[in-house]
Amino acid sequence: MVNETDPAIGATETLVVEAKEAVRHRAPSRVQRVGDHVKREWQLYLMLLPTVIWLLVFLYKPMYGLQVAFKDYSIFRGVAGSPWIGFEHFETLFGNDQFLRALKNTVIMSFYTLLFGFPMPIILALMFNEVLNATFRKTAQTIVYLPHFISSVIIAGIVITAFSPSAGIVNTVMGWFGIDPIYFLTKPEWFRPIFVGTGIWQESGFQSIVYLAAIAGVSPTLYESAVIDGASRWQMMWKITIPSIMSTIIIMLIIRIGNILEVSFEMIILLYQPATYETADVVNTFIYRQGIQAGQYDFAAAAGLFNAVVAFVLVMAANTLSKRYSRTSLW
């Protein structure tokens, strides 16, 4: 035992002696400088430690766990112990009609949200900007920001109640015009309009804050000289305000396109039912049902990995684009 380790100790000793010599003659080595630095600044690293540990345990460890997508996972063998099966799950996935449908629905719903939801906060911000009465403006803003802070369970509860076939306000109003009641939430053709509409209703106000800030940054002298030139408010909006906030609009658009695979699936889980899966099921709700509810963890993880990789590529591309556009990266 002693003999075995002896040479190592000897070698270490030599190294230490050499290192000490080196200190005497030359600038301290990199390792030593870092060592001294840590000794001096250990408090900083102690402060960083909880964050790093948290990230490793709750976000990076699951990334390691993504390997189940390539494994025949069993609970008893665990993530590391389960046998590898290569791309089998991915092959099943791309032959799975439900997954392909979910992928299609995700893109369609994101696209509609973008198409109808993206202009809304811009329009709202422009409109708020034209309000001269400060009290009116403040009150209206307070109200339209509010739904952002209400939980999706409550919003879904409101939607379910309002669209209820027996007593919901929507069917009541339709009844005034002699239209027969519709059980909206069981109709596949109604799901997307209701989902997209709810999203716009909930988020437009809050999203307008970014544009309002951009508008607040426009130099007042531009408007002053336009007023002298006799420009109307309508003209000033089109010729000054909109061009001035164009870069904000483009950056927000790029971010939104980068996040096209992100639909608020929590809201979908709350609103959909088997009758509407056809149009409502998205990738994350598919993963939730297959994985967490049905226990096919490996297969569902493969769907998740595919989703995450595509999303990552899109976000990176969006970041590169906006960097090129604005010379300031998003991160």
Next chain:
Amino acid sequence: MANMNLYSRGDKVFTIANMVLIGLFTVSTLYPFIYIASLSFSSGFEARAGNVILTPVQVTLEAYQYVLSNPQFWISYKNTFIYTIAGTLMSLVIIIPGAYALSRPQLVGRRFWNLMVAFTMWFNAGLIPFFLNMRDLGLLDSYFGIIIGFAVNGFNIILLRNFFESVPQSFEEAARMDGANEFQVLWKVYVPLSKPALATIALFCIVSRWNGFFWAMVLLQDDSKIPLQVFLRQTIATLSDDQEFGATLFDASYSFETVSAAIIVCSIIPVLIVYPFMQKYFEKGILLGGVKE
């Protein structure tokens, strides 16, 4: 900006039309809440008949009695308070020192640590690996799992780090002269100067905790641990199922609609109480996050 009487007639029409449109949008935002509140105070019979449009019809508190007499409602309410308060404190305790360390120029490997945070904003392992990890850690069905498992997010760290970086060095010099260590500098110089940023982050945490639903539903099985949102969901789902199958669990004094509405009102009230205080901060806070690197 300019004198009012400089505006032409066209401008007046424009201004008025604009106010009307904003008014309409505001009313359409507010109306669903008024509708729900009115439903909750109406009798089940009138609600069923579709007679509640704007104000309560046949005012009654039966729906509230039904909700408030359910012990599970109070258990969930208490749990939501626990998750919100403990969760927010946990977030701040981890994030504040972490963001401070990341903001210090002398931190070795600063680029690496920052990238480690930022990467989690671009790439996410997804639902299944996160769930399996929580299970492997023994954090299913546990208060602690909910509190710790969602304590940190990259966006909040970067937001706070940016704020700390914007604090001029001169502020801490006096404290350094007095021989303050890093913890003292953070606590006595940076934290007081960063109140708006900290308030913003605390509010983001509080709101996301109060509203948190999906993971609470997935990770918690035991009814004694579920938060309000999960209880709300369970109630609405059960009641609307009953309705679907035509079961008449309810007499005329309350119905599916009025009971759902009553729970919604009860869980929205705390948000409405904090909301005015929040508004001051979130308008600025949302922009802090936009100023990056």
